[in-house]
Amino acid sequence: MNRVYVGRFVALTCALGSLATCMNVSADERDAAIRPTERIALFDGKSLDGFYTWLKDTQYEDPKQVFRVTDGMLHVTGDGLGAVVTNDEYRDYHCVIEFKWGPRAWPNRTDRARDSGLLVHSVGADGAYNGTWMPSLEAQIIEGGMGDFILVTGNDKDGNPVPLSLTCETDRDRDGEVIWKEGGKRETFDLENRARINWWGRDPDWDDVIGFHGARDLDSPTDQWNRMDVICDGGHVEVYVNGTKANEGFDAFPSYGRLQLQTELAELFVRRWELWPLDGAPQPAAPQQ
Numbered sequence: 001m002n003r004v005y006v007g008r009f010v011a012l013t014c015a016l017g018s019l020a021t022c023m024n025v026s027a028d029e030r031d032a033a034i035r036p037t038e039r040i041a042l043f044d045g046k047s048l049d050g051f052y053t054w055l056k057d058t059q060y061e062d063p064k065q066v067f068r069v070t071d072g073m074l075h076v077t078g079d080g081l082g083a084v085v086t087n088d089e090y091r092d093y094h095c096v097i098e099f100k101w102g103p104r105a106w107p108n109r110t111d112r113a114r115d116s117g118l119l120v121h122s123v124g125a126d127g128a129y130n131g132t133w134m135p136s137l138e139a140q141i142i143e144g145g146m147g148d149f150i151l152v153t154g155n156d157k158d159g160n161p162v163p164l165s166l167t168c169e170t171d172r173d174r175d176g177e178v179i180w181k182e183g184g185k186r187e188t189f190d191l192e193n194r195a196r197i198n199w200w201g202r203d204p205d206w207d208d209v210i211g212f213h214g215a216r217d218l219d220s221p222t223d224q225w226n227r228m229d230v231i232c233d234g235g236h237v238e239v240y241v242n243g244t245k246a247n248e249g250f251d252a253f254p255s256y257g258r259l260q261l262q263t264e265l266a267e268l269f270v271r272r273w274e275l276w277p278l279d280g281a282p283q284p285a286a287p288q289q
Contacts, residue, residue: 026254029123033089033256036277040093042086042259043273045072055082055263056132066263074270076116076263079106081132083119083260091256094281095120095230096274099141101222102267105210109265113143113212114222116268119152119260120230120237121252124162128154134260135162137252139230139239141262144212146219146226147199147239147246149180151189165190166237166249168197174204180247188251199239199246218244220289225271227287233278240284 122136140148203214
């Protein structure tokens, strides 16, 4: 059975009632996920305690130390494809992550836009997407596209497609690509209608070249710090880049799960990665340089 047919079959059976079963199972698992009541430092500045790693080539082993601690920072060397993954699942939180690009990039992206991503609501099998990432909702971290939404598809541990979905208020840019527009037409994106939801100001002339920076881009110059706030309140997800709201979605499914930080052939340094309760988090803001 090919992937397209499987996706349609899942969508149809969910529409006929299986989704209710999925929802019920997910509801029980969601209740078991951690809901922060105080600040949780995912990265403690000293170790990778609380995480495991997954790499496409070596799975749970990291022989090249793609993920390491350097000078009190989580250092993603970029030499590979995969992620550092939280051991625990979380729900209903305000995530703050501060990061900057390093100078290194790896084949075949040495001349391409520096790329990573924060994947939230991660459930299912490790490496289910092309042997690389767990099914999830990605808040994109890429030069010129910071804050885009991507549905990272894949199977659960029983081999069944995870029925991901997200509803957004949308418009289309000059080239017909989906962009987030507050108050725009509501569209639901899922296995049947999967699309990248670009942040509202993404340059329609974006090019996959190293150092790309559009006129309205929210991300800092390459060697400066960025801050991304990802606020997950039930199925409502908001993304802020350096204090400005970049994207928003509703009715996310699933609405809980692990967090993954990608390695995608570009070097990245993280100095702050924490979860806050929704009613006690700092306001989104630009980071100190």
